[in-house]
Amino acid sequence: MQLRKVYNWQLNRRVGYVYPQSRPKKQWAMIFDLNKCIACQTCSLACKTSWTSGKGQEYMFWNNVETKPYGGYPVGWDMGILAKLGTQSWEKDKYTGKTLFEAAQKDEKILEHTAEDEDWAYPNIGEDEIYGTVGQGDWIASLPHRIWMYYLPRTCAHCTYPACLAACPRKAIYKRAEDGIVLIDQSRCRGIRECVRACPYKKSMFNVETRISEKCVGCYPKIEQSEMTQCVTNCIGKIRLNGFINVPENADKNNPMDYLIHVRKLALPLYPQFGLEPNIYYIPPIHVPSAYLTQMFGPRALAAVKTYKSIPDDPVLKGLLVLFGSLEKIVHSFKVDGEHAWGYDVGGKEVVKVPVTEPVFVRKFFDAERKAYRHNTP
Numbered sequence: 001m002q003l004r005k006v007y008n009w010q011l012n013r014r015v016g017y018v019y020p021q022s023r024p025k026k027q028w029a030m031i032f033d034l035n036k037c038i039a040c041q042t043c044s045l046a047c048k049t050s051w052t053s054g055k056g057q058e059y060m061f062w063n064n065v066e067t068k069p070y071g072g073y074p075v076g077w078d079m080g081i082l083a084k085l086g087t088q089s090w091e092k093d094k095y096t097g098k099t100l101f102e103a104a105q106k107d108e109k110i111l112e113h114t115a116e117d118e119d120w121a122y123p124n125i126g127e128d129e130i131y132g133t134v135g136q137g138d139w140i141a142s143l144p145h146r147i148w149m150y151y152l153p154r155t156c157a158h159c160t161y162p163a164c165l166a167a168c169p170r171k172a173i174y175k176r177a178e179d180g181i182v183l184i185d186q187s188r189c190r191g192i193r194e195c196v197r198a199c200p201y202k203k204s205m206f207n208v209e210t211r212i213s214e215k216c217v218g219c220y221p222k223i224e225q226s227e228m229t230q231c232v233t234n235c236i237g238k239i240r241l242n243g244f245i246n247v248p249e250n251a252d253k254n255n256p257m258d259y260l261i262h263v264r265k266l267a268l269p270l271y272p273q274f275g276l277e278p279n280i281y282y283i284p285p286i287h288v289p290s291a292y293l294t295q296m297f298g299p300r301a302l303a304a305v306k307t308y309k310s311i312p313d314d315p316v317l318k319g320l321l322v323l324f325g326s327l328e329k330i331v332h333s334f335k336v337d338g339e340h341a342w343g344y345d346v347g348g349k350e351v352v353k354v355p356v357t358e359p360v361f362v363r364k365f366f367d368a369e370r371k372a373y374r375h376n377t378p
């Protein structure tokens with residue numbers, strides 16, 4: 001298929017896409033700090049009870065959390081498409097291999113890996129399975145860990161160049177100009193499932209009851225009220241932040257998303273080599289071997305790990321990460337002064353102020369006034 005040329009900043013080059021370049025006025029984005037996720041699945045359940053509790057949605061998790069390296073929902077989603085794509089080469093931060101659109105067969109729009117019905121039935125497969133075996137007397141002595149695993153939360157990334165949208169023969173999928181959220185028009189969809197096959201992240205799903213496709217809606221009713229999504233505001237580990245990202249040339253260092261993604265390059269896209277410019281960004285885990293991180297998050301992964309390790313001596317990053325999970329409103333700009341971090345709305349009004357270091361109060365074991373013994377819970 002004849003592809004148009006569009007610019008993908010994550011790959012630092014022009015790439016092939018089915019439609020001409022058309023960026024939204026604003027782009028919805030999320031950042032997840034993978035060093036903090038505990039796989040409690042509260043995000044998955046917050047999403048499920050909000051959006052997918054109906055008939056035909058029993059196996060549907062718009063938000064899921066899988067354990068890497070062995071977990072995957074659907075089973076083997078990333079291994080399947082990575083094996084098909086073959087060699088993925090980078091020259092510094094420029095991707096020189098083929099994207100999924102560029103690697104497509106002659107009459108196809110995108111290189112696909114199809115998940116079977118059975119693959120969707122085990123969202124927790126591989127959970128808490130570690131890489132390698134633990135010998136008697138083993139202990140963790142250095143970074144990266146010899147034996148490791150980590151949790152990877154995933155939702156639709158509301159890609160800049162969505163495969164689902166490109167593949168739909170009914171033109172039922174559209175990307176909103178006002179916030180970049182990708183939606184399926186339920187009245188146009190006929191359940192042909194090209195989007196389900198095409199999305200390499202496997203985040204477009206088929207409802208067996210209604211016989212049409214569905215996907216994460218980016219909690220657009222909340223976004224329209226300037227509130228963060230359900231998976232973000234319910235996150236127990238406070239690993240998530242939701243906001244709007246600019247393209248690198250318009251990066252605003254006061255915008256928390258731009259600061260973490262463009263300025264500090266701490267948060268990175270998942271499998272950028274697919275070529276979709278996904279808009280969920282991950283702070284990589286610091287204990288995982290470099291080859292795995294580089295394949296998953298691209299060539300900037302190791303520099304991001306180094307930056308993360310330096311956070312104790314970095315007052316701005318330290319303060320900004322405290323804003324994760326501190327409020328429901330979307331923060332458009334932030335400020336840190338060493339002791340506190342502030343978040344501001346789109347009009348510059350303060351919406352949150354949090355201490356960078358939580359104060360610790362140690363109570364006396366015996367309270368003489370009340371004649372009571374007390375325990376301190378750390």
Ligand code: SF4
Binds near residue numbers: 037044151234
């Ligand atoms: S709620 Fe937060 S900490 Fe819990 S699994 Fe989801 S992303 Fe991880």
Ligand code: SF4
Binds near residue numbers: 164182
């Ligand atoms: S992650 Fe998949 S479903 Fe979501 S916008 Fe990208 S291609 Fe479409």
